[in-house]
Amino acid sequence: MMKKQTTLIALSIATSLMVAGCSQKTEETSKVQKDKNVVEKVKLDTEINSYRDFVVSQTEEFVKSTQLFVNAINAGDIEEAKRLYPISRSYFERIEPVAESFGDLDPKIDAREGDVPAEEWTGFHKIEQVLWVDKTTKGLEKYTKQLMTDANYLRAKVETVEIDPVLFVTGPVELLNEVSSSKVTGEEERYSHTDLADFAANVEGSHKVIELVLPKLKEKDAELATTIDDRFKELMTSLDSYKNGEQYIDYTKLKEDEVKKLAQQVDALAEPISQVGSTLGVN
C-alpha cells in the first residue's frame, strides 16, 4: 500500500506542473501488476490539469458572484440578494469535494443550522435564514464580511491544491452522494427551497470530471462510458424541465413522484460512475 500511495503523490498535479515538458511522457500508459490480473493504468495528468483550471475558474466566479450577493445585502436590496443567492452557491457546489479538502473552510461557508454550534454558525445558510425567515437584510454585516473572507481564502487555496487521481475520480461520486443524501431531501436549502440549483451544480461538477475522462474511459470500457453518458443526459433533461428562465423552481413545488424520479436517476448514474476509478486503473 505504501508504494501505491507514493505513486499517487508522484502523479499529483503540482508535481507535473513543476516538471515542464514531461506531458508527452506521462501521457503514456504503464502497466502495473496487481495480483494475477494485469491492470493497465491510465495516466490522467492532462485531465487533472484541465480539471484544476476548471476549479480555479469556478472559484474566481464564486468570489465575484458572492461579492455581488453581498453588495445587494449591504444595499438592502432583499429581492436581488435572494436572486443572487442560488447563483453564487452554484459555483461552490460544483467544486465541493475540492473545497471540502480544506478542513474547516467548507463548514464556515456551507454549514447548515445544527451542523456546528449555534455561536459558530456562519456562511450562506445563516444568511439564507435571515433573508427568508426574518425577511430582512439587516444585521448581516458580520456574516457577509466573514463570507467574503472565506471565499477569498478558498480562491487563494485552490491555486496550490494538489488533486491526486483518486480524489479526481472519486469526486464525481462524492458530488452525486451530496445530491442523494442532502439535496434530494430538501434539507440543504430549508428556508429558500433553492435546492434544485445546488442539485444541478453538483451534477454539473460531477459531469465536468466525467467529460474530461470520457475519451479514455471509452477506450477501456465503451459500454460503461455510454451508460454514464446516457444517464447524465437523462438526469439533466429531468432537471431542465424544472427551470423557469435561468432559475430553478421552488423545490417544494415538486410532487413526491418527481422527487423520487430524480433520486432514482442520481442513484442510477452514481453506480456506474463508481466503477470509473478501477476501470481507469487508478488505485
Place this chain on the structure above:
Amino acid sequence: MSNLETNKVSRRDALKLIGVGGAGLLIGATGIEAATDKVTNFFTPNKVDASELLPFYGEHQQGITTPAQDFMYLASFQLETTSKNEIKTLFKKWTEAAATLSEGKEIGDSDVLSSPPADTGEAIGLQPMKLTFTFGVGPSFFDKLSIQSKRPSQLKDLPHFPGDDLREEWNGGDIAVQVCANDQQVAFHGLRNLIRIGRGIVSLKWMQHGFQRSQGSDPSGSTPRNLMGFKDGTANPNPKDKDEMNKHVWIQNDNTPTWLAGGSYLVARRIRIRVEEWDRSTLNDQEATFGRHRQSGAPLGEKDEFAELNVKKKDSNGNLMIPADSHVALARGNGKVKILRRSYSYTDGLDIQTGKLDAGLLFVSFQQDIEKQFIPLQEKLAKMDLLNEYIEHNGSAVFACFGGVKKGSYIGEGLI
C-alpha cells in the same frame, strides 16, 4: 423437540453455561472456550441443513414448491428502460448472480481497493441457508417493452374484489423477485445485490419482507401460525406430489410459450390485519371466523388438525359445525380448486396516522391458472368471509414466473 433430546446439553444446562443469573460463575477464565463450544452446538441448527444448497438451475424455479424457508423478501421492480436489449442483459446478469449466490458464494471481484466491492459483503462467511430466487414478469412488462403480443392472455391485473383497499404503492410491478432463505441477512443480501445490479435499468416499486416461525423454534415442522394465532396452510396441496403440482401449480407445455412452460403464476396480496380489533374479539368469534380450533388447528368439532373437513356436519341443534361464511368453509369450496399458498407474515412498524400496528400477511400463492383458480376463490372470500371484518387487502400483484432455467441459459430466454 425431538432433535434437542439427542443433544447432550439440556436447555437448562445451556442456560447455566451461558451464564444466566448466578450460574455465570461457571464460565471461568479457563472454562470459557469449552463452554462456548457447547453452547454453539446446542443452538446451531445441524450444519448439513445450514449449508445445504438449492441449485438455481433446474427443471423448475426454486422458491415455489420449495418448503417455505424462514424468511422472504418479495420485491416488485419497474422498468426504467424501454430497451429489450438492456433487459436481456440484466436478466443474464441476474441469472449469473442468482446462481452464484445460491451456492453461497460472493459475486464478482471485491478486492480492488480503488473500486467499490462487487459484492456488498454482509453474507461473507455465512452459510447458504437454502437461499432461493424466483423471477417473474407482470402484465405491464409487456406494455413497456412493446411486446404485448407475447403476453399470456390471463396475465392481467386482478379484478376489483369487494372490500379491496388497494394502495398504489403496494400494487403491481413489471418484474417480481422473490428471495427466500433460512436467514434474513442472507436473504436480504441476495435481493440487495440484484437491486444494485439493476440500478438504472429497473427500480424498486415496492418491497415487502416476510417471516414465519423459524425452524429452530419448531423443529417438528408443524403448520405455521399467522399473526392471528391460527394455523395457516393446513389444506395446502402437497408440494412433493408431482401429479398434484402438475395439476394445480406448474403451467404445462401445451399451447404455452417455452419461457412459461414449467413456470407458475404468482399472486401476491398484502393483507393488513386489524390486529387491535382482532385481539379484542372472543375466542368463540375467532374460531367461528376461521372455522378451525385455534389450539389444534382442527376443523370445528374435530380434534385433529388434519381431520377431514366436512362443511356439512351439524351439531345436535342442527346448526352447521363450521359456519358457511367461515374462512375455511369458503376457501375449501367443493375441494377441487387448489392453489399452493406460500404466505409469510409481515410487520412494518406502525401506521403513523393512527398509531396502530401495520402487520399482517403477505399472501403469496402459486397456481397454474389465475382465472380458474385464484379469482373464483377470492371472489367468494371477498364477498362473504367473516375474516373480512379483521383484514384489509391493500396491495395486489400478479406475475408469470418463468419455467426452470438450464445452465447456460437465462431467465426469460425466449421471451426477451
